[in-house]
Amino acid sequence: MKTYNYTIVTIILLILLSACSNDDDNNTANGEVxxxxxxxxxxNLSTISFLVVSNPPEVERGVVFSTSINGEITKIGRSDITGDATIYRIFDVANHSIIQEFTIPDSGVSNMLVLATPISIEAGKKYIISSNNTKPYGVSRQDAQDFLPSSKNNITLEKTVTKDGPPGTLPDAIERYDILYGVPLFVFSPN
Structure with a gap:
């Protein structure tokens, strides 16, 4: 019965994810992506199921990205698969520091927050967008093959990273190239 429930939940999440993933949402005006x-x-990534254990540890999960030109993050958000309010952090990898934190409330759908003050992103530097939670969620290819790094419009998603620890832990312990944990959404606008 549990397998049947996971299958139904996965199908529903795939439908919701595909409904919010058209090119109009992905590429915006003025070169934003x-x-x-x-x-x-x-x-063609789809949601994946994780074994839920009792008393799971807190884990900071994120995606390392870099850009080839200067710009700024103008919007940040959460995918509809997260299912709860999510706090996202932007880390400067070189300085091991949090640049900014955002809480994105659960609205049952993908939710993008327009930033009052955009976050400056320097070309060539590495950043992580991450969240901390005890309920893992993510997307991967059905054939479990690597799809990272992936580049488009001057921005590269390099890898997924994780580390056990409280919120704000720099997620730099485990690297993966076949999954996106947390499915953080952000819009990069070149200068």
Whole structure:
């Protein structure tokens, strides 16, 4: 019965994910790009199920990205598969520091927050967008093949990273190239 329920939930999540992943959402005006939504659509990624254990540890999960030109993050959001309010952090990898934190409320659908003050992103630097939670969620290819790194419109998603620890832990312990944990959404706008 549990397998049947997981299958139904996975099918529903796939339908919801495909409904919010068209090219109009992925590429916006003025060269802006929602890179994670683009990768989900282009790689035909689907939600994956995780074994839920009692008293799971807190884990910071994120995606390392870089750009080839200067710009800024103008919007940040959550995918409809997260199912709860999510706090996302933007880390500067070189400085091991949090640049900014955002809480994106659960609205039952993909939810993008327009930033009052965009986050400056420097070409060539590495950043992580991450969240901390005890309920893992993510997307991957059905054949479990690597799809990272992935580049589009001057931005590269390099890898997924994780580390056990409280919120704000720099997720730099485990690297993966076949999954996007947390499915953070952000829009990069070149200068």
């Amino acid at each position: 929602n890179i994670i939504q683009s990768v989900i659509a282009e790689e």
